[in-house]
Amino acid sequence: MKRFFALLLTVVLAPLAHAFDLDQLAAQLAKPAVVRGPFIQEKHLRALPKPLTSTGQFVLSRDLGLLWLLQSPLQQDYRIDGNGIAKRTPQGWQPVPQQNASAQQNRLFLAVLKGDSSGLRQDFELSLSGEASAWTLDLVPRSLLLKQIFTAIQISGGEQVSRIELRETQGDSTVLRLTDSHADSQLSDTDRHAFAD
């Protein structure tokens, strides 16, 4: 799941200078200072008849990071920024300890998020199809480590990213829909506050 945010951000932030359309896409996605909207996350597990679905709202700031406000089935606010992942508790934002092994992925993507734009091209084979109003970006991992985790990642959208699908080597997949997101020129006061402390 967390892979999505990072990838989402990467796509938004990364100057994809590969081909002319990648450049365009990068420019297009980098335009709004803030993007916000609802999300639906579906975790498709091979052994389960229906996906694990969670919903909520997100706020993506080009400069500050991402707020992920999970509303159902449980309420929980998350924040990704330069300092890592944090969780809102009654005592304020608590950093989520980032553990080893496969959880390193959290860090991997955070590293990308922190401005390692060229890292994406180093680690994934990128191919873009479609046009500015309806495009699809396919990412195929290059490194041995990543190949053991993902088969492929697919991101699609128009003005904004609208869908991300991640297929895992184990056979599970996760789909993230951002169907109704819209651009904004600035953060709301509450959001700014959430990023500030």
Add this chain to the structure above:
Amino acid sequence: MLSRIEHWGPRLFTVALVALLALTAWQWRAGAPISANLLELVPSDTPDLLEQRAEKIIAEPLNRELVVLISFPDRQKALRQTAVVGLRWQQEKLFEKVQWDVNYDLAQLRQQLLDSRLALLDSAGRQLLEQDPRAYVERRVQDLFDPFHSQGLLSTEQDWLGLGARIEKSLPHFHNVQVDLSGALLAERDGKTWALLRARTTGDAFDGNLPLAVENLVAQARADIEAQGGELLASSGLLYSAHGQRQATSEISFMGSISSVGALLLMLLAFRRMRVLTALLPAAIGVLAGLTATVAVFGTIHVLTLVLGASLIGVAIDYPLHLLSKSWTLQPWNSWKALRATFLGLTLGLATNVIGYLALAFTPFPALSQVAIFSSAGLLGSYLCAVCLLPALLGKVQIVPWAKPYGLAERLLDWRRRVLRRIGTPWLLLLFLLFCAAGVLQLQHKDDLRQWASTPPALLQQSQAISQIIGFQPTSQFYLVRGKDEEQLLQRQQVLGERLDKLVADGKLKSYMALSQLVAPASEQASLRDSLGRVPAASEALQALGVSREQVQAEVRQLQALPTRNIEQSLAGSLGEPWRSLWLGEAGNGEVAGLVSLQGLSNTELLAAQADGLPGVKLVDRLGQLNRLFAATQISAAELKLASCLLIFALLCLPFGPRGAARVLAVSLLAALASLASLGWLGQPLTLFSLFGLLLVTAIGVDYAIIMRERVGGAATSLLGTLLSALTTWLSFGLLALSSTPAVSNFGLTISIGLAFSFLLSPWAGEHDSHTDKDLVQ
């Protein structure tokens, strides 16, 4: 007897010398047998073999691992350049393993995780699952929805209950090191990204030239990286070792050459014949003999011994100087005649010096034993050379010394006589004692192993920076835990672990590693197996997601079928790797043992207190033990001092009688006292090394007193001889005071001050003008 020496001495000595050279060559056949391992210098007689084994394990990463961090403003460049360095180092035979990225075999990890879920579940998870299975399942479901909860290596359907995910989370890690998408190891701090590279050498930090070779590679890599605008930090025991070796080599060559050149100039100036330069030969042979004897006894010679041994040149050259100084009165010069006249004095001098040095050998510190063996053998070699070979080498050359010093010496003695007429010796003694008392009162005692090695600030800074950046600070203290079987061992570690957890929570300890963190005792694995049966009935939260109770039951059956794992089995594979070195296995008398290693320590006493009341748990604190041992050794130093004085006294009684012997000894003891007082006045600490320096002051100072008492060739000639040898000895010990190793510098300072006083006091060794100067021509 001496005429026989005249005949046989040169021949026999030449044969012995050839044998010595052959032995030395054989010892050096595989490179210099030089060691920089401080631990070789301190007593290793921990009676407990297990403890010794444990110490080796704990010290190994410090002595064999090299940690390098590379940073560039462009992060990708840092990764690339780190890989370049890593690939280059992989080609080197020095390294057993070079790692700059991870390429886990995830399939193998997954399988291991699946197979040992029951044994490896952390104790908090075990407790929750046993006491409140419903809460456990609810927590698991929350985690499944938590977007930032790592999904883990196992797919969810393999791990509905999340045991695998929990185990993964409890795996240890370098606190700040992350794995990049490509698998590269990265750490970030203060806005800089560092790529991490670790290398493990084939040998350890004390293997011959290995440290220097590693240092060289690091220097090359650093030059490369810096030339491209990057930054490189490196830390390793190997680098400290290399620094120690290099420092010692340069200090030895510096001190050795200055004191040799100084002695050479002094001799040319005084005796004005090129031929007298052969008198340097005994000193050279002395150093050679010392080196060879030390390697023969200890296997290697420590750099500290070498540095201290370099001062031997100054002492060893005394023998030829005594001999040559007789040329001021023995005219026409005849080497063999001079030898005959000074033979007794030289032999007594050798005996007292060797007594002084050998006293060092009886301390529990191999450091001092090495110096003792080196110096005794060196002095013996030098003495033999001076007695057997030197007169033959000097041959029939006529030595007509520079007359001026002789006049100066006479004037000095005259001046002393006049002073003594005005102020009596008792008054001078009183003043002297007052000076000593005031100085001794200001003395401060300080001993620390860190004084034994010079720690270059540049290396220290890098080590500190690295441990901050990657958040890893290994300490040399650890707990040794024993138990009658694995069950008891793990339980004892658990209890200790609970106490340590509190220290970690209070910020007094950064972290620790214990076998009990990895694997549960067999009894707890069994009780977990039993209580798993209650989980399906409490798994409503999973059912709400669509996971049927049958699926949960199937997983529970699988888990229950997993065999109980012992420590050995749990340590296999990559999951157990971080803990592997902590398992000692059989500890003798039917016990098993394991270690608990510590990181980021703040307070040793606090650690010792954690083991209180825990049977089978012991804090091993080598550094602390050593520092306590230093204090204890002072007492033995005093005893040795007394013993060596008695021995020297007995020896001196032979030629001088009890009265004369007491007088000669008193002079050198007063000099040692004055040296001690001077340390106080100078604000220098009294250390183990200065104490042993004082031992030597007595031994060498006795020489001067003997010469002044014997007065072969008259008081002025003897004073000149004493002055010459004192000058060369000062030169070498005074140079030691410049050493960057605090212990060596302290040692040199103590001795040079002591010898200055020995020289000043030596005229008092003679009786009040009641003597008759010995006639040289007899």
